[in-house]
Amino acid sequence: MKKNSLFVLMISLLLLFLAACGTSEDTTASPEADAAEEVEEETSITVTHHLGETVVEKNPETVIVFDYGTLETLDQLNVKVAGVAKGSPLPHYLSEYEGDEYENVGSLKEPDFEKIYGMDPDLILISGRQTDAYDELSEIAPTIFVGVDTTNYMESFTENVTLLGEIFGKEEIVEEKLAAINESIDTLYDTASADDKTGLIILTNEGSFSAYGEASRFGIIHDVFGVKAADENIELSTHGMNVSIEYIAEQDPDYLFVIDRNQAIGEKTEADVFNNEVIQGTKAAQNDNIVYLDPTVWYLSGGGLISVEEMVKEITEGIQ
Structure with a gap:
């Protein structure tokens, strides 16, 4: 009888040990899983802007741009865009975007929602003239306001350009170009404020x-x-x-x-x-x-x- 009781006790302890091991294996993530999760988290960025908060996937493929300042920045960063507001006059230095390879998504004040929806964009970039269209555009794709705050021009400009660099993985180019611009501004300011x-x-x-x-x-x-x-x-x-x-x-x-x-x-x-x-x-x-x-x-x-x-x-x- 004692032997049977001892045998049952040993079996029970063994089962408890195996159960504990199984639980430990189930709840502890492997280093590979941690790394995969970290990589997954880095593929997107949450942007807080003038009109709200937007989650954007990094390196979006189909990009629509309504703000010409943003378009010229992306041009300098060698970022390809899919759609441009060609219904309004483009700056002469952005005339290449009048080409057929870029979709016409309307004018600065009147987006072509049907065309935009059909393009299935990954990101839409807007500024002041498109503020009223933000909600409707946001229903189509992640939409970010990247207009400049004229009451705090350089800080706003720097934040916008830095953000674009982060979204498209162009941080080093952005840093170089901003440094050159700031140097030229410092020189101009010294001259203009001297008299x-x-x-x-x-x-x-x-x-x-x-x-x-x-x-x-x-x-x-x-x-x-x-x-x-x-x-x-x-x-x-x-x-x-x-x-x-x-x-x-x-x-x-x-x-x-x-x-x-x-x-x-x-x-x-x-x-x-x-x-x-x-x-x-x-x-x-x-x-x-x-x-x-x-x-x-x-x-x-x-x-x-x-x-x-x-x-x-x-x-x-x-x-x-």
Whole structure:
């Protein structure tokens, strides 16, 4: 009897030991499994942006771009895109994207939702003009807002470019290009801020004039490049503050920076609107310092690796 009891006890202990071993094997992940899980986690990135939070797979294949600043950045990073908003004028330096190999996904203000849906994109990149379409685009594919915050231009620009580098595995190229741009900005700032010469930014549009100041759409000239504003009280607005020829003469800037909207959208230039006695009496005109900026860089695009570099060059040349 004792022998039978001892035998039963030994069998029970053996079964408990085997059960414990089995449980240990089931709940402990192997090094290979840990590595596989880590790799899986690194294939996507969660992006917090102006319009929400979006999970994006790294190195997406089918990419649609509505923001021209982002398009030029991807161009500089050698990232292939599938669809572009060709329904609006493209900057001249992005004319290659007018080719048939790139799908036309609508205009900057009116996305072609049917075309976009049919493309089955992996990522859609938008900015301010497409804000109202964000929810509908997000239902089709992961959508990220990559517009520039003009009140904090360089930090916003840097974050956007860095994000694109992370998504497409181009971190080293991004670092090099940002370093070069920042160096040129530092040089420009030192020059522009060394004297008291003032500047006034004017957008012309069918004979009317809008002034832009600090923290505005074109405020990078003052906020980042260091050109002193002729008027520090310009009303902050997306469309600028409506002004007259007399206002420009009253401010009497040393530099008059002009952006011609008509030229940007392919219409007749308005350069001759300043050919009058009122403007010709300003310091800017008398010293040949009316600087006509490239409207495709400043009005159509901006916030990309090409446009920011061109902005630095234009202002550097304009104040020499």
